[in-house]
Amino acid sequence: MDRELAYCINKVGCKGLIMRPNVKTIDCIKILSKIAPEINDSKGELNIQLLPTLKHVILTPGDDDNGNGTSNVRAPIGMHLYSDLVRKGANSRQEKRCERQAQMDSDTPAAIFYTSGTTGQPKAATVTNFNLFLFFFFSD
Numbered sequence: 001m002d003r004e005l006a007y008c009i010n011k012v013g014c015k016g017l018i019m020r021p022n023v024k025t026i027d028c029i030k031i032l033s034k035i036a037p038e039i040n041d042s043k044g045e046l047n048i049q050l051l052p053t054l055k056h057v058i059l060t061p062g063d064d065d066n067g068n069g070t071s072n073v074r075a076p077i078g079m080h081l082y083s084d085l086v087r088k089g090a091n092s093r094q095e096k097r098c099e100r101q102a103q104m105d106s107d108t109p110a111a112i113f114y115t116s117g118t119t120g121q122p123k124a125a126t127v128t129n130f131n132l133f134l135f136f137f138f139s140d
Contacts, residue, residue, distance in 0.1 A: 042078035
């Protein structure tokens with residue numbers, strides 16, 4: 001699993017990874033730490049030998065989330081907690097957020113999802129900002 005993860009991150013030149021600490025019994029932090037041991041010692045932007053473009057890892061709540069957006073999992077020093085980033089951005093001015101939002105191109109890739117690679121190397125499916133808008137707009 002770690003080999004496929006490194007392949008996917010390097011294939012697209014991923015700068016940021018948003019992930020859960022665990023999915024059921026899979027320890028995602030352990031898998032990432034196996035290919036990026038430097039993550040346990042890094043502060044600020046990451047500098048990982050096997051993943052040279054990866055600069056930030058953001059942890060969202062995992063399967064052991066206690067209901068308030070936090071988890072009992074301790075994040076390595078080189079990872080950010082999503083809840084902390086939201087809290088830090090809560091004091092940002094609305095005008096500043098609107099300016100940044102207006103600068104976004106709807107065709108810019110927002111996320112890249114990979115297949116499991118059961119018949120070869122994993123393959124990517126790109127989701128744009130517009131795709132996400134459609135998903136959230138029409139999901140009700």
